[in-house]
Amino acid sequence: MTISKDSPDVSVIEDRRLSCGVRLLVESNPSVKSAAISWWVPTGTMDDPDGDDADGLAVLCAGMLERGAGGLDSREFNDGLDRLGVIRNISVHDTSTRLSASLRNEELPSTLELLADMVLDPLMPEDGLDPVRSLCLQSIQGLVDQPPELASIRLNHLALPAPFNRSAYGSSQALESATIEDVRTAWRTRCLPEGSIIALAGGIDFDVAADILERRLSEWSGGSKEMPESRPRIGGDEHVEQSGSQVHVEMAFDAPPLCSSDELPFLVATRILGGGSSSRLFDHVREQQGLCYDVHAGYLRRRSGSLCTIGAGTTPERVSRTIESIYEEIDRFGSGGITQDEFDNVMVGLKTRLMMHGESMAARAAAIAADFHDRGTPRTLSQVAREIDELSHRAVDDLVRSHFNSKWASGVARVAVGPSTPFQPRS
Amino acid sequence: MTISKDSPDVSVIEDRRLSCGVRLLVESNPSVKSAAISWWVPTGTMDDPDGDDADGLAVLCAGMLERGAGGLDSREFNDGLDRLGVIRNISVHDTSTRLSASLRNEELPSTLELLADMVLDPLMPEDGLDPVRSLCLQSIQGLVDQPPELASIRLNHLALPAPFNRSAYGSSQALESATIEDVRTAWRTRCLPEGSIIALAGGIDFDVAADILERRLSEWSGGSKEMPESRPRIGGDEHVEQSGSQVHVEMAFDAPPLCSSDELPFLVATRILGGGSSSRLFDHVREQQGLCYDVHAGYLRRRSGSLCTIGAGTTPERVSRTIESIYEEIDRFGSGGITQDEFDNVMVGLKTRLMMHGESMAARAAAIAADFHDRGTPRTLSQVAREIDELSHRAVDDLVRSHFNSKWASGVARVAVGPSTPFQPRS
Numbered sequence: 001m002t003i004s005k006d007s008p009d010v011s012v013i014e015d016r017r018l019s020c021g022v023r024l025l026v027e028s029n030p031s032v033k034s035a036a037i038s039w040w041v042p043t044g045t046m047d048d049p050d051g052d053d054a055d056g057l058a059v060l061c062a063g064m065l066e067r068g069a070g071g072l073d074s075r076e077f078n079d080g081l082d083r084l085g086v087i088r089n090i091s092v093h094d095t096s097t098r099l100s101a102s103l104r105n106e107e108l109p110s111t112l113e114l115l116a117d118m119v120l121d122p123l124m125p126e127d128g129l130d131p132v133r134s135l136c137l138q139s140i141q142g143l144v145d146q147p148p149e150l151a152s153i154r155l156n157h158l159a160l161p162a163p164f165n166r167s168a169y170g171s172s173q174a175l176e177s178a179t180i181e182d183v184r185t186a187w188r189t190r191c192l193p194e195g196s197i198i199a200l201a202g203g204i205d206f207d208v209a210a211d212i213l214e215r216r217l218s219e220w221s222g223g224s225k226e227m228p229e230s231r232p233r234i235g236g237d238e239h240v241e242q243s244g245s246q247v248h249v250e251m252a253f254d255a256p257p258l259c260s261s262d263e264l265p266f267l268v269a270t271r272i273l274g275g276g277s278s279s280r281l282f283d284h285v286r287e288q289q290g291l292c293y294d295v296h297a298g299y300l301r302r303r304s305g306s307l308c309t310i311g312a313g314t315t316p317e318r319v320s321r322t323i324e325s326i327y328e329e330i331d332r333f334g335s336g337g338i339t340q341d342e343f344d345n346v347m348v349g350l351k352t353r354l355m356m357h358g359e360s361m362a363a364r365a366a367a368i369a370a371d372f373h374d375r376g377t378p379r380t381l382s383q384v385a386r387e388i389d390e391l392s393h394r395a396v397d398d399l400v401r402s403h404f405n406s407k408w409a410s411g412v413a414r415v416a417v418g419p420s421t422p423f424q425p426r427s
Numbered sequence: 428m429t430i431s432k433d434s435p436d437v438s439v440i441e442d443r444r445l446s447c448g449v450r451l452l453v454e455s456n457p458s459v460k461s462a463a464i465s466w467w468v469p470t471g472t473m474d475d476p477d478g479d480d481a482d483g484l485a486v487l488c489a490g491m492l493e494r495g496a497g498g499l500d501s502r503e504f505n506d507g508l509d510r511l512g513v514i515r516n517i518s519v520h521d522t523s524t525r526l527s528a529s530l531r532n533e534e535l536p537s538t539l540e541l542l543a544d545m546v547l548d549p550l551m552p553e554d555g556l557d558p559v560r561s562l563c564l565q566s567i568q569g570l571v572d573q574p575p576e577l578a579s580i581r582l583n584h585l586a587l588p589a590p591f592n593r594s595a596y597g598s599s600q601a602l603e604s605a606t607i608e609d610v611r612t613a614w615r616t617r618c619l620p621e622g623s624i625i626a627l628a629g630g631i632d633f634d635v636a637a638d639i640l641e642r643r644l645s646e647w648s649g650g651s652k653e654m655p656e657s658r659p660r661i662g663g664d665e666h667v668e669q670s671g672s673q674v675h676v677e678m679a680f681d682a683p684p685l686c687s688s689d690e691l692p693f694l695v696a697t698r699i700l701g702g703g704s705s706s707r708l709f710d711h712v713r714e715q716q717g718l719c720y721d722v723h724a725g726y727l728r729r730r731s732g733s734l735c736t737i738g739a740g741t742t743p744e745r746v747s748r749t750i751e752s753i754y755e756e757i758d759r760f761g762s763g764g765i766t767q768d769e770f771d772n773v774m775v776g777l778k779t780r781l782m783m784h785g786e787s788m789a790a791r792a793a794a795i796a797a798d799f800h801d802r803g804t805p806r807t808l809s810q811v812a813r814e815i816d817e818l819s820h821r822a823v824d825d826l827v828r829s830h831f832n833s834k835w836a837s838g839v840a841r842v843a844v845g846p847s848t849p850f851q852p853r854s
Binding site: 031032033034066074075078079082083084085086087102103104130131134135138139141142144145146147243244245246277278283286287288289290292293313314315341344345346348349351352353355356359360361 | 458459460461493501502505506509510511512513514529530531557558561562565566568569571572573574670671672673704705710713714715716717719720740741742768771772773775776778779780782783786787788
């Protein structure tokens with residue numbers, strides 16, 4: 001099966017560098033009436049000050065973007081978006097702050113105007129800061145009720161290089177001490193056109209969108225800036241002590257970087273190992289032994305570094321046996337390799353998901369922006385399908401046998417959230 | 428704006444009663460290459476035995492459906508679905524057990540065969556029961572880490588009539604004592620064609636799907652059965668004591684039944700009151716006062732009864748003030764009514780979501796099955812759009828002023844999950 005042959009209709013991503021430096025990428029799909037926007041501004045938690053508990057401005061900036069813009073106060077501005085029926089979200093990441101929006105395509109021009117106000121001309125009212133701050137602090141407090149999320153945050157802290165290892169929640173101390181001037185200055189100096197990506201997908205006319213944005217963003221200026229330098233990662237084990245009846249464990253291992261020839265084989269390998277209910281880990285650790293209610297492997301790919309992550313949720317009584325069982329499974333995986341069936345099943349799963357993503361405009365806009373950010377160029381569905389089609393069982397099997405050995409399994413970092421830790425001090 | 432005019436392409440739901448009694452509903456969309464299946468079997472937690480802690484067979488049945496079928500063991504059967512690239516899920520509800528699947532349309536025939544095996548001829552192997560049981564028990568234990576979910580479960584228990592008020596997790600006691608024969612007998616006697624709904628959406632040929640299912644399901648037999656009778660709801664307040672830094676509150680109020688003329692006006696009213704970041708509650712309680720990190724209102728519509736639910740997550744220090752503030756807002760809502768702007772914004776939001784659902788085959792299949800189950804007939808997107816178009820600001824405003832008064836606000840039931848409860852004993 002080749003998806004490429006089946007989908008001649010959506011195969012072009014139009015691309016223009018606007019005069020202000022923003023990169024506009026558009027995938028038109030005339031068969032839909034919706035439109036999706038994914039706008040990445042090239043600033044995130046990496047730009048927060050160095051030092052323990054010094055990060056927090058990035059998330060405050062994002063919160064304040066929702067508090068009015070373009071001369072409209074918070075209520076008026078959000079009413080404007082509501083009147084257009086725009087479903088939207090702002091999220092903070094290591095190297096980007098992302099606005100995403102879904103809407104009826106006929107509202108695209110007005111929506112782009114409002115989002116441009118939000119990015120270029122946010123009101124950032126002084127009386128909005130305390131509520132935003134309070135919500136950020138409450139989100140941090142709420143993490144005690146989300147052990148898997150908390151474990152992931154701490155794992156990233158240990159296993160990724162600073163300053164790309166920070167939590168998108170910020171630190172309480174920095175959140176508490178920030179002033180409105182800190183936030184305004186941070187956004188003004190960090191929000192730059194160079195490196196910004198605007199990806200659009202759906203029932204969209206490229207020229208119309210390009211003209212609107214060219215005009216609206218023409219005055220957006222500011223030099224480009226260097227990415228901060230990566231510092232060595234911390235590594236090691238951590239126990240976040242927390243009462244409750246469960247332990248959640250997350251472990252990080254080395255993984256091939258973005259755009260390397262091992263990337264796709266490794267993705268397939270991690271899916272066979274721990275991606276869903278037919279995976280090795282799920283079948284052997286959860287289904288056959290009933291050791292945990294959840295176990296999964298993932299492949300985290302960022303420009304700052306890649307990780308294979310394996311996580312499990314279980315009870316304090318079972319956690320040691322769960323982890324032993326995961327290591328046994330990794331061992332068996334590397335020594336025995338993968339079957340043709342396992343390979344075929346994951347491949348068809350990747351292709352099915354790819355096809356479904358092709359039918360979701362929000363997923364397409366996000367993927368196009370991510371590709372450009374991570375790979376320097378967006379990929380059409382056909383291109384991704386071709387990459388998948390060209391992968392062989394042999395390539396994945398070779399990678400699994402060479403990669404998943406006991407040296408690899410000693411890992412980069414591990415985190416346990418719960419009343420006890422299964423990790424012994426390392427020798 | 429009328430969506431009905433814009434979307435002439437997807438406007439027919441084909442409908443056939445198969446000879447076994449199953450209702451087949453198909454919405455063909457020739458512009459997509461995916462297909463979605465929503466298969467509702469008319470048995471759920473309502474069929475579990477009466478009595479405290481006696482429910483659990485429904486969820487065990489659902490778990491055992493994934494353990495092999497049609498002569499294939501668990502691994503072989505799930506491999507078969509994986510080879511087809513089928514993304515699937517089984518969920519248990521009060522009156523139904525639902526299989527949902529998303530796939531490439533070319534795999535529809537083979538997928539229907541496998542799902543039919545799952546429903547009609549599950550293996551239910553004895554050695555599969557303990558792992559399934561263990562996972563169910565672990566899911567219950569895991570609820571301590573999900574206060575909002577736990578609060579909803581307890582709220583439904585108090586505010587809906589038995590036996591339609593049960594948790595989809597089952598009770599530990601019943602889960603622990605069930606034998607494999609209990610589970611097999613339960614599924615055999617409960618899994619009936621009459622009342623089953625199979626809804627399909629996507630790039631599908633109705634006749635092909637109907638022929639496959641007519642043939643495959645022709646031997647499926649079993650009488651129809653009456654729905655159990657509703658018993659009076661329990662009502663009242665409950666405190667689920669739990670350590671932690673947060674309190675999650677859920678409150679239930681009366682709401683118009685499904686298919687009543689007040690249904691759509693009430694839906695719009697609850698969205699204005701507490702549906703999203705521009706709602707009254709979100710703006711006044713969260714944004715302006717920073718009292719909680721989450722507050723929302725919903726409209727739960729089931730055949731057994733409808734509820735308006737209002738929930739909030741906050742800290743123990745702020746919970747009393749949060750609830751006071753919610754009641755104040757309800758009071759202001761009922762006495763002041765709604766503005767034209769609020770009405771317009773929610774209407775355009777409903778239409779935007781409707782259009783996006785139209786582009787998701789999984790959402791369409793689920794909506795068609797739900798409509799048939801709840802209303803006795805499925806609705807096309809155009810029909811739903813027309814219902815929305817016909818609603819006036821006046822109708823919603825009248826409903827809000829007559830409905831949201833202090834008598835209504837005394838409510839049906841309330842639940843608090845956390846270290847302390849804000850609820851005083853009622854006089």
